[in-house]
Amino acid sequence: MEERLQKIMANAGVASRRKCEQYILEGKVQVNGETVETLGIKANPRKDIITVNGRPINKLAQADKIVVALHKPKGVITSMSDPEGRKTVKDFIKGIKTRVYPIGRLDYDTEGLLLFTNDGELANRLTHPRHHVGKIYWATVKGVPHGDALEKLKHGIMLEDGMTQPAEVEYHDVDLEKNEATISIIIYEGRNRQVRRMFEAIGHKVIRLRRIQFGNITLHGLARGKHRLLTKSEINELKQSIKTISGDK
Ligand code: URA
DSSP states (O other), X not given: OOEEHHHHHHHTTSSOHHXXXXXXXXXXXXXXXXXXXXXXXXXXXTTSOEEETTEEHXXXXXXXXXXXXXXXXXXXXXXXXXXXXXOBGGGGOXXXXXXXXXXXXXOTTEEEEEEEESOHHHHHHHHOGGGOOOEEEEEEEESOOOHHHHHHHHHOOEETTEEOOOOEEEEEEEETTTTEEEEEEEESOOOTTHHHHHHHHTTOOEEEEEEEEETTEEOTTOOTTOEXXXXXXXXXXXXXXXXXXXXXX
16 A cells, blocks of 8 residues: 555654655655655555665664653653753653654653654554553642533543543542642543643643553653663553554554
């Protein structure tokens, strides 16, 4: 089946889709020996020979697939570079010499578990809502939301970009003195500022947001600002969680 070149390249683990588009525009990519210079070209990954600077993409992607878990502090952007010179997540994974990319993103002010990989296909599958991989957040909000309000989040709530999918929501901690509550919420999508917007929609401002789990991977034992490589068996379990829930291969 024909697919866009940048998608094939990213799926093969060459780089992120955006980076692959850049390679194409820079004239570094060839299909069957012909240099491609525009976006939108399609190819068949089974039949066509795709190379970057003359090296077949399957060779480029032969680097071992790794997944890195970072405990992202707040006040850090999820990007591998920042023209404005702000702290980026890359500053926290300097020890990793393989080129990896974040799987989804956390807002500047969100803390917690952020995964990185050099496996484009795995990244796509982990972030696509169809694959139903749960992400658990602890959202500390101003005020104590009523049970009815949490029910709305459970069933799905209308945001400006459409209804959210059902979420699992429960009280984690309530501090009546401070008039704050921490709610545990599991979502299966990754829309921009989704958790913050969901709570805004029920009238509660999020004052602290932490992601404590992604699929089967938890923050457990990982200090703020630290990272670690997932073991092969953790990666397999992560893949398994995609397959089991979605029935996908
Ligand atoms: N939802 C948000 O609102 N922010 C994040 O960083 C992640 C999920």
